[in-house]
Amino acid sequence: MNNSTFLHHISNHISLTGKEEKLLLSKVRSREFLKGQVVAHEGEISKFINFVISGSLKSFHMDNKGNEHILAFAIEDWWIGDLGSFATQKPADYTIQCIENCELAQLSYEDLQILYTEIPQLERFFRIVIQKAYVFFQRRIIDNLSLTAKEKYLNFIKQYPQFEQRVPQYMIASYLGFTPEFLSKIRKERSIKRSKS
Amino acid sequence: MNNSTFLHHISNHISLTGKEEKLLLSKVRSREFLKGQVVAHEGEISKFINFVISGSLKSFHMDNKGNEHILAFAIEDWWIGDLGSFATQKPADYTIQCIENCELAQLSYEDLQILYTEIPQLERFFRIVIQKAYVFFQRRIIDNLSLTAKEKYLNFIKQYPQFEQRVPQYMIASYLGFTPEFLSKIRKERSIKRSKS
Numbered sequence: 001m002n003n004s005t006f007l008h009h010i011s012n013h014i015s016l017t018g019k020e021e022k023l024l025l026s027k028v029r030s031r032e033f034l035k036g037q038v039v040a041h042e043g044e045i046s047k048f049i050n051f052v053i054s055g056s057l058k059s060f061h062m063d064n065k066g067n068e069h070i071l072a073f074a075i076e077d078w079w080i081g082d083l084g085s086f087a088t089q090k091p092a093d094y095t096i097q098c099i100e101n102c103e104l105a106q107l108s109y110e111d112l113q114i115l116y117t118e119i120p121q122l123e124r125f126f127r128i129v130i131q132k133a134y135v136f137f138q139r140r141i142i143d144n145l146s147l148t149a150k151e152k153y154l155n156f157i158k159q160y161p162q163f164e165q166r167v168p169q170y171m172i173a174s175y176l177g178f179t180p181e182f183l184s185k186i187r188k189e190r191s192i193k194r195s196k197s
Numbered sequence: 198m199n200n201s202t203f204l205h206h207i208s209n210h211i212s213l214t215g216k217e218e219k220l221l222l223s224k225v226r227s228r229e230f231l232k233g234q235v236v237a238h239e240g241e242i243s244k245f246i247n248f249v250i251s252g253s254l255k256s257f258h259m260d261n262k263g264n265e266h267i268l269a270f271a272i273e274d275w276w277i278g279d280l281g282s283f284a285t286q287k288p289a290d291y292t293i294q295c296i297e298n299c300e301l302a303q304l305s306y307e308d309l310q311i312l313y314t315e316i317p318q319l320e321r322f323f324r325i326v327i328q329k330a331y332v333f334f335q336r337r338i339i340d341n342l343s344l345t346a347k348e349k350y351l352n353f354i355k356q357y358p359q360f361e362q363r364v365p366q367y368m369i370a371s372y373l374g375f376t377p378e379f380l381s382k383i384r385k386e387r388s389i390k391r392s393k394s
Contacts (some may be wrong), residue, residue: 061339069342071335084332093339120317127324134327135281135295137334142258142290144341145266145374177342 005053006105009077023118027111032103039073039096039104046085046092048106052078054079055102056166059094060174070175073099073163080131099167140144144177152176153186198227202250203302206274210325211318220315221356224308229300236301238291243282243289245303249275252299253363259373269373270296270360276326296364341374349373350383 003025010016016024030053033039040046040164042062050057052074059080060070071094074080085092089109107115115122153176157164165173173183200222206230207213227250230236239259247254249271256277257267268291271277282289283306304312312319339366340349350373354361360369370380 050322061343063343067343069339071338071342082335083328087328089331093336111249114248116321120320123317123324124313127320127327130327130331131280131284134331135284135333137331137338138279138281139290140338141334141341142266142268145258145268146258146264168266 001028001103001105005077006051006111009051010125014125016119016121020119020121024115024122026117027107029106029108029151030103031106033098033101035098035101037098039098039102040082040092040094042093042095043091045089046082046109048108049081049083049086049112050074051105051107052076052080053103053105055104056163057096057102058099058167058171058175059096060082061094061137068174069177070171073160073167073171073175075162079133080112083130083133099171149176149178149182150186150189152178153178153183154190198225198250198300198302203248203275206248207322211322213316213318217316217318221312221319224304224312226303226305227300228303230295230298232295232298234295234299235366236281236295237291239290239292240288242286243279243306244278246278246280246283246309247271247293247304248302248304249273249277250300250302253296253367254293255296255364255368255372256293258291264378265371266374267368270357270364270368270372272359272363276330279326280330293320296368332383346373346375346379347383347386350375350380351387 006028007021007025010024029048030190039050039057040048056073056075057080058070059072059082060068062068062192072080080096082092082094082096084090086109100163119195143155147155156172169187170180176183181184204218204222207221207292226245236247236254237245251273253270253272255267256269256279257265259265273334273388277293279293280293281287281288286306340352344352349361353369353373366380366384367377370377373380
């Protein structure tokens with residue numbers, strides 16, 4: 001693993017000593033996954049949280065009709081996992097799956113509890129990371145409640161232009177709560193409008 | 198303010214010394230608000246986060262058509278605020294308003310930064326509180342994407358039976374993304390079904 005990517009991300013919020021960095025890295029497990037591979041399964045306890053060194057992933061919930069509902073995407077420098085399952089060590093509501101080949105830096109629940117004791121500043125680090133993720137969800141809930149379907153889509157591609165290139169359209173449709181056909185209709189209308197203007 | 202309620206809540210996650218408790222309480226501002234009173238306005242910077250000693254509140258976003266979209270409710274022992282605005286000290290997306298008369302314990306942004314330095318354990322406390330709030334939102338997003346309207350309502354009253362008694366129905370409708378008429382229809386169907394069984 002390229003340690004500098006991970007340590008640089010950590011240093012965005014806290015300053016660790018060389019000794020602390022060494023201890024942290026000793027607990028981080030680097031793993032590679034192939035496109036389509038499942039990193040963590042719904043119904044199983046999430047043992048790891050995952051920091052994305054490279055690649056892209058999705059977390060999704062399967063409803064009882066077998067439909068996949070995408071909760072989140074993640075690319076380089078993002079964290080992904082079922083935080084509810086990880087924090088409580090109860091079965092997960094979400095599956096985490098690779099959209100592209102991925103390299104992940106993983107921290108286990110047990111190791112993170114040790115690290116919280118040994119490097120209390122990590123409490124601050126994760127407080128800030130989780131706070132950002134919370135605000136992101138807060139924004140998403142309000143967008144879901146207050147925007148039209150078209151506004152939701154335009155908002156999404158404005159906020160995350162990189163996803164439009166890297167994530168298949170049917171996944172973006174699932175994330176936005178649309179059918180693939182409906183998203184295709186919105187995109188078509190938009191491209192007609194753009195080519196006319 | 199009844200300090201013991203607040204300190205008991207803190208002690209759910211961390212153990213403070215007498216000196217730390219005293220310092221923390223010296224920064225907490227106790228305030229009373231009347232039913233309907235606005236605690237923090239959308240568009241203004243959220244200076245405080247609020248812990249509910251008594252009463253109930255809602256946070257909502259007003260869309261450009263003047264419709265109110267409720268993001269969250271809060272009752273005793275819950276925190277409420279626009280965490281995005283509070284954390285970044287940028288204008289709020291949400292208004293926080295009392296549903297009942299309220300007593301709140303408020304912490305200002307500046308004081309919390311001082312407290313994080315003086316009592317680093319508070320990083321842990323808020324990491325856990327925000328983590329729980331994040332998981333709550335995670336659940337809500339998936340419910341919105343994967344449940345039918347009726348399932349959403351039944352889920353809500355099962356999870357938060359206290360809200361059904363204390364919060365007007367039109368607010369519950371707004372929270373669930375329904376019109377009040379639609380919620381009324383679901384409730385009617387349910388009561389017919391229950392009286393038949």
